[in-house]
Amino acid sequence: GAVVSQHPSRVICKSGTSVKIECRSLDFQATTMFWYRQFPKKSLMLMATSNEGSKATYEQGVEKDKFLINHASLTLSTLTVTSAHPEDSSFYICSVPTGPYLAKNIQYFGAGTRLSVL
């Protein structure tokens, strides 16, 4: 069964609206979750590291005011794309790492959210 649940799977919204994406860890208590973005024919690009109980850590070039991350509990992280514009249209994926609780650093991914901004 799924280890990570991500909702919604698809969002179509008008330019200027905000969109919230949820990522739930079903099997692990996750003090850390990752948010990725994938452009067509490109690799998964890490956007930010979501930290439970503290501020997220953003990768260089990612606007923290644009992509708000809230990690309110050990099982839930949310990514809010604020005032979305067409260039924000992309495939957003969250992941939960099994490290350091296990020796192996395996990340389990959500199913992803396809965001289309009109």
Place this chain on the structure above:
Amino acid sequence: DQQVKQNSPSLSVQEGRISILNCDYTNSMFDYFLWYKKYPAEGPTFLISISSIKDKNEDGRFTVFLNKSAKHLSLHIVPSQPGDSAVYFCAASPAYSGAGSYQLTFGKGTKLSVIP
């Protein structure tokens, strides 16, 4: 600068034959390597991994080989099946040394098509 490279964007293989997907990396701090499989409009699914202390790891039809001196790894699928058709991502991470050190760096992926 890409630290994990998958130089073949696509690969076509006949059903029953071997599929070999290649991956090169540049960061000598990488200690752990993973392969993920991804279908369209879905998140990646973990397939197989290998630690730098090994040179081979096998799981059913999937085998990953690691050549540390060449900074190269490969995924072998034998025999290939039509259901294996997907995009395969190579990923790498450094040894765990504190928060954030288990971030993964991904290659661009190789689209495998297994022809019946």
